[in-house]
Amino acid sequence: MAGKVNIIGLESTAYxxxxxxxxxxxxxxxxxxxxxxSFFELGIQPDQxxxxxxxxxxxxSPAYFLNQSHGFNSVHxxxxxxxxxxxxxxxxxxxxxxxxxxxxxAIGIGQFxxxxxxxxxxxYIIEDNGCYGxxxxxxxxxxxxxxxxxxxxxxxxxxxxxxxxAVELGASFVARSFSGDPKQLKAxxxxxxxxxxxxxxxxLSPCVTFNDHEGSTKSYAYVKDxxxxxxxxxxxxxxEDISVEYDPGTTTQVTLxxxxxxxxxxxxxxxxxxxxxxxxxxxxxxxxRGEYATGILYIEPxxxxxxxxxxxxxxxxxxxxxxxVRPGKGALDEIMESFR
Amino acid sequence: xxxxxxxxxxxxxxxxxxxxxxxxxxQVATVNGSxxxxxxxxxxxxxxxxxxxxxxKNMFPSNIAGLPTWYTVxxxxxGYIARKKENDFLVAMNPETAKEDVMTLxxxxxxxxxxxxxxxxxxxxxxxxxxPFDKLIAPVTHDAKLRRLVRNMIYDGVLSRLxxxxxxxxxxxxxxxxxxxxxxxxxxxxxxxxxxxxxxQNLPKRDPFVVEPMEGKTDGMILIExxxxxxxxxxxxxxxxxxxxxxxxxxxxxxxxxxYLKKYRKDPETGKATYAVxxxxxxxxxxxxxxxxxxxxxxxxxxxxxxxxxxxxxxxGLGYYAEVPAVIFDVQRAGPSTGLPTRTGQQDILSAAVLxxxxxxxxxxxxxxxxxxYQFAQDAFDLSERLQTPVFxxxxxxxxxxxxxxxxxxxxxAPFDRGKRLDEATLKQLGEFGRYRDVDGDGIPYRTVxxxxxxxxxxxxSGHNExxxxxxxxxxxxxxxxxxxxxxxxxxxxxxxxxxxxxxxxGVGIIAYGTSHWALIETRDQLKAxxxxxxxxxxxxxxxxxxxxxxxxxxxxxxxxVDQNRDGQMWSLIKLECxxxxxxxxxxxxxxxxxxxxxxxxxxELLKQEDRTREDR
Numbered sequence: 001m002a003g004k005v006n007i008i009g010l011e012s013t014a015y016x017x018x019x020x021x022x023x024x025x026x027x028x029x030x031x032x033x034x035x036x037x038s039f040f041e042l043g044i045q046p047d048q049x050x051x052x053x054x055x056x057x058x059x060x061s062p063a064y065f066l067n068q069s070h071g072f073n074s075v076h077x078x079x080x081x082x083x084x085x086x087x088x089x090x091x092x093x094x095x096x097x098x099x100x101x102x103x104x105x106a107i108g109i110g111q112f113x114x115x116x117x118x119x120x121x122x123x124y125i126i127e128d129n130g131c132y133g134x135x136x137x138x139x140x141x142x143x144x145x146x147x148x149x150x151x152x153x154x155x156x157x158x159x160x161x162x163x164x165x166a167v168e169l170g171a172s173f174v175a176r177s178f179s180g181d182p183k184q185l186k187a188x189x190x191x192x193x194x195x196x197x198x199x200x201x202x203x204l205s206p207c208v209t210f211n212d213h214e215g216s217t218k219s220y221a222y223v224k225d226x227x228x229x230x231x232x233x234x235x236x237x238x239x240e241d242i243s244v245e246y247d248p249g250t251t252t253q254v255t256l257x258x259x260x261x262x263x264x265x266x267x268x269x270x271x272x273x274x275x276x277x278x279x280x281x282x283x284x285x286x287x288x289r290g291e292y293a294t295g296i297l298y299i300e301p302x303x304x305x306x307x308x309x310x311x312x313x314x315x316x317x318x319x320x321x322x323x324x325v326r327p328g329k330g331a332l333d334e335i336m337e338s339f340r
Numbered sequence: 341x342x343x344x345x346x347x348x349x350x351x352x353x354x355x356x357x358x359x360x361x362x363x364x365x366x367q368v369a370t371v372n373g374s375x376x377x378x379x380x381x382x383x384x385x386x387x388x389x390x391x392x393x394x395x396x397k398n399m400f401p402s403n404i405a406g407l408p409t410w411y412t413v414x415x416x417x418x419g420y421i422a423r424k425k426e427n428d429f430l431v432a433m434n435p436e437t438a439k440e441d442v443m444t445l446x447x448x449x450x451x452x453x454x455x456x457x458x459x460x461x462x463x464x465x466x467x468x469x470x471x472p473f474d475k476l477i478a479p480v481t482h483d484a485k486l487r488r489l490v491r492n493m494i495y496d497g498v499l500s501r502l503x504x505x506x507x508x509x510x511x512x513x514x515x516x517x518x519x520x521x522x523x524x525x526x527x528x529x530x531x532x533x534x535x536x537x538x539x540x541q542n543l544p545k546r547d548p549f550v551v552e553p554m555e556g557k558t559d560g561m562i563l564i565e566x567x568x569x570x571x572x573x574x575x576x577x578x579x580x581x582x583x584x585x586x587x588x589x590x591x592x593x594x595x596x597x598x599x600y601l602k603k604y605r606k607d608p609e610t611g612k613a614t615y616a617v618x619x620x621x622x623x624x625x626x627x628x629x630x631x632x633x634x635x636x637x638x639x640x641x642x643x644x645x646x647x648x649x650x651x652x653x654x655x656x657g658l659g660y661y662a663e664v665p666a667v668i669f670d671v672q673r674a675g676p677s678t679g680l681p682t683r684t685g686q687q688d689i690l691s692a693a694v695l696x697x698x699x700x701x702x703x704x705x706x707x708x709x710x711x712x713x714y715q716f717a718q719d720a721f722d723l724s725e726r727l728q729t730p731v732f733x734x735x736x737x738x739x740x741x742x743x744x745x746x747x748x749x750x751x752x753x754a755p756f757d758r759g760k761r762l763d764e765a766t767l768k769q770l771g772e773f774g775r776y777r778d779v780d781g782d783g784i785p786y787r788t789v790x791x792x793x794x795x796x797x798x799x800x801x802s803g804h805n806e807x808x809x810x811x812x813x814x815x816x817x818x819x820x821x822x823x824x825x826x827x828x829x830x831x832x833x834x835x836x837x838x839x840x841x842x843x844x845x846x847g848v849g850i851i852a853y854g855t856s857h858w859a860l861i862e863t864r865d866q867l868k869a870x871x872x873x874x875x876x877x878x879x880x881x882x883x884x885x886x887x888x889x890x891x892x893x894x895x896x897x898x899x900x901x902v903d904q905n906r907d908g909q910m911w912s913l914i915k916l917e918c919x920x921x922x923x924x925x926x927x928x929x930x931x932x933x934x935x936x937x938x939x940x941x942x943x944x945e946l947l948k949q950e951d952r953t954r955e956d957r
Contacts, residue, residue: 018809050790052632063798063810070790072635072662073800074628075654081583081625085632085640088616089581090791093636111628114621313612316791317580318637322756324614325578325639327604329751335572335600336748339562 007043007239015040017064022057027179027205028127032064034182035096038189039066042237049094050086054079054108057134057207058100058127077108080115083122084306090316091307094193095122102132105141105160112162116169116198118306123192123199124171126162127179129207130218137210144290148215162202163297164283167276172197172303174279175296178223179205187233188296194237194260197305204292217290228286230271230295234263256301264296273299360548362392362417364428366499369441370492371434373405378517378528379492380411384743385513386496386505387415388563391554395421395858396563396743397936402588402681408437415551418865421745422858423738423936429503429549431495432459433473442466450547452498467547469539471498476534481527490531497535502543503551507536562748566739569710569749570669571597573717574641575604576752579667581640582617583629585648588681589737590671593643623648627655627666631730634665635799637789639721639756643669646688647678649695656730657696658801660824663776663785665724665759669717669733671740674934683934684737686854686904692732693883693913699821703831704883705733708857710744712836712881718752719836725759727831728787736904738855738936762786762794773797775808776820783827828884835882840892844876848950849896851889853880853910855936856902862939863946871947880910885917893922898953900946906932 003011015036020029039049046068053059055076062071074082079097087095104112104126115124130143142162143155166174173195177185185203192199204223206212212219217226231252236242238259246253246263252273254262264273270285272278279298286293313320366383370376377398384396392415401407414424426446432438432453439462442451447465460468477491493514500507510532518524570593574582582601584594598617605614620626626642633640644652649670659666674680675687692704703723705716716733724731766786767773775797776785788794797808805816852860857879867873878892878899893899893914901911908928915923929945931937 047793047796048791050636068796070788070796071798071800072632073798073802074631075658075801078624078628078655081620081628082632082635084618084625085581085583085629085634085638086636086790087632088618088629089633089636089638089640093791110621111625114625310616310618311613312616313607313610313614316636317614317616318633318789318791320578320580320614322578324607325580325605326576326752326756331604332572332576332749332751336562339564339568339748340560 006040008045010040012036012040014046014068015066017062017067020061020064022060023209025208026057027129027203027207028058028061029064030179030182031125031127031185031203031205032061034186034189036065037186038193042190042193043239044094044193048092049096051096051098052079052083052086053098054100054103056100056103056132058098059103061127062098077103077106078111079103080108080111084115084118084120087120087122088307088310088312089318091312092316096193097122097124099124099126100140101126101128101130101142102140104162109141109160113165113169116166116171116200119170119172119198119303120306121196121198123189123201126202127205128162128202128218129205129211130216131207131211133207133210137207144217147217150210150213161283161287163200164280166198166200167280167283167298171200172300172305173199173296174298175199175201176292176294177201177203178227178292178294179203180220180224181227181294184229184233184294187235190235190237191233191256191260191262191296194256194258195299195301196257197300197303223292226291228268228291228293230266230268230282230293230297232265232267233295234265236261236263254299254301262296262299268293273297276300358548359550360428361550361552362415362554364549365412365414365424365426366429366431367427367441368411368431368495369434369437370409370411371436372400372403372407372409374492375489376409376411376433376492379496380413381517381743382493382510382513383496383499384413385516385563386509387413387551388558388745389509389512390506390551391556391558392417392551393419393421393557393745395745397423397738398742399935400682408434417554419557420858420862420939422862423938425938425940429547431499432457433492433495450549452495452502469498469502469543471495471535471538476538477531480530480534486527490527493528493531494535497532497537498539498543500532501536501539502545502547503549505551506553507532558745560748561745563743563745564710565592565741565743566707566710566713566735567593567671567741568596569713569746570717570733570735570740571600572749573714575600577639577718577721578756579639579641579721580615581630581633581638582615583620583626583640583642584617585620585623585626585644587623587645587648589673589741590643590645590648590669592741593669593671623651624655627652627668630666631655631659631664634659634724635789637792639725640665641667641669641721643671645671645673646675649688649692653696656702657698657700659730660696660700660702661801662799663728663787664730664799665728666730667720667724667733668730669735672734672736674932680934682737684855684904684936685932685934686734686736686909689734689903689905689909690913692734701828701884703727703729703731703835705731705836706853706881706883707733707735707739708854708879708881710739710746711749713739714749716836722757723834726757726834727784727827728759729827734854736855742936760784760786761792762788767794774806776804776823777806778823778826782830783823783825784830832884832886835884838881838886838888839879840888841877842895844874844896846895847875847897848873849876849878849892849899850902851878851880851892851899851910851914852902854904856904859937859939859942860902863942866939866943867946873950883913885914889914890918890922893918893925896925898927899925900927900929900949902929902931902937902942904931904937906930
């Protein structure tokens, strides 16, 4: 029996990857499922996508979705530079980068900073569990002050808030979500994929093996209790009509470059996702209360992205014909003349 | 173990009556930031325009203003363009170094100096020409800032008179330097004339050095720096992606490239760029971007020097193991660590050859001339795509930043080699795609790139099998490493071929690479003329080594390997692949005090080792 097909006639199996090798119950696997759903529902050609990652449990996951897309599992903390080269070399591709809290917050913080600053068109996901899973549970830089390891060791440094950092640095789409909230995560992912610019999503994704105990602030139980959704995130792709009228008093609509719409129905009082200063203030206040504000924290849909800044041709640089990239003999003659 | 000594000089009082025509070195000692570059290039160019072979070498501090800098112009009727060990004519403009500059000259040398420095009292065996620079510049302009900038043109005028350098050529060279800036032209010309007239009226010629016009040696030639030559090569190679991080002495390569790309690589219809240049946050990111772009199928490059090379190590290993094309220029400088950033050396040979952890190896291209900077830049892109691996072009500060004579570069006629790309016909023939399968027996697999419509695969730096699937199996791992060895063996036949001269019969052979070549030409002439020793010469132009190298060693009794580093890095790299008989024949000549290697030091050192051989018998 044929399964349900999307607008380009593909079944969801076309978006699946290899079988996961992560632990049963790992938050990352839920994120993988939502990524598969999102690309399927958006009807994106898998061969128009590239998947990139660094090193760590999170960075293994691109092998588990979109088998028909090229993937590159690179070196620890350096996926941003790899992505920058790849996206600039072929501006037609949709790039999704998967990182972890150690891969981004520690070894890769320098490259993360510059990726955000460039507003490179990419969906950048941090699968955030506050610890290094693959090396057996050491703290990462997103671990909260006072949270404990399984062994009882207490974290004595404050966390890096990757979302606040991303907004500060210039990312044009910044969100936080929870692997245990599939509805919100999928809506955010679909919006992020449709945005042209850096879409930075920090997804709290509990590590069931090393960081799901009492005393952890990244456990399923803790995140569930402290999740403060700022709004209900709705996403209407460009190929569907908005059928419901929304109250402009409580709802913010954001139109993306391809005509898709994000519909944000306010739940928190001080939620202004298109106002950078107020978004920053809200994030700091929520963090001070020990809560996780989730949803789309900040969005600037029309911000110029890095590929546009470069002023390059529309055709992918990687596929330019020889004649377009080797100047004629006249050019060399002119240059030689200047050295005579 | 031996080195080329920095401090010795040849002693011997010259007969002043003898005329020395077109065979001497002029050294100009100034303070950096004083605008002496224009005066120095005009001096170089005007001699060149008279048909005399020249070379210009700048020895500058790692500083923006206020520290000593020396510029040496060598004129050589025989066409020697390596550094000359001895300076024959000093222009002493820097009070800080004037005394030491004078004290290190050989007897009979001439000195033009700023009169208040009172240098003539220091030695009785030199010829001194005092020039009152401040007095001469006063009538040229009232603007103090401009005075400082054009003051140096006065010594060009003095030298024009003393050395018989045609003033017309000086004017032409100055115009070349300044372009259409008429006001600057007038000002500089006035300073130039003031120097000439002062020398004409006050400084009777007492030294033997003369420039005379020559025919047939510089006709049609260009003067260019290696970094510019490499940049032109990259553009002609169709580079589409550049990522770089500023570092001396490589910055001017990417900066020149940016200028050329802006001018010649805009789409004629849309005006948009057919390239991207990104100034990265560091060299790790620079190579990361290049690997990302190369993986997508772009012709991608970066340029760096020692410290940047160290930072690139991890990505270089990824490029090797994941088999991604990348071109890396290493304009070598003197290390270790920060070392001497503005001095030259060949100090990164070993680290580049095996850059990164694990069993990693990289092809190296070893240009000796600006012409080869241009050519090897193009070869590097072809090779990196053919071999699907990072390729390093190992130039150095001497080649990259100094001014060299060259025949004009030829327009490339061969199409680009984009390597083994999987197309539909090949896929049909192969039946099934295996990204890392050795279909042709040369170790080079077929590849697809994202967006080309071919089958996708998962690229990783972790263990993988022929189908690019994750694997920790022992057989998958060793099969893959052994295939990479086969690929490296294929590279032996693809890197630039050596230039071999077997003139020495079976006696003494010399292996050299890069800029040592220019000193070696002179050394071989000196050995022949002074000791009747005819040598064979193997000019190495690429790594991995080809069979010819080992044949050359076999064919000679003693083989000297010339390195511009302390540890004899190429000598070591060669020894790794030699049998015990070959190892026993190899000797090492090392030059490593930061200045370009010169023929005389090389000759002295080689003879010292030859004499020791004779004594041992």
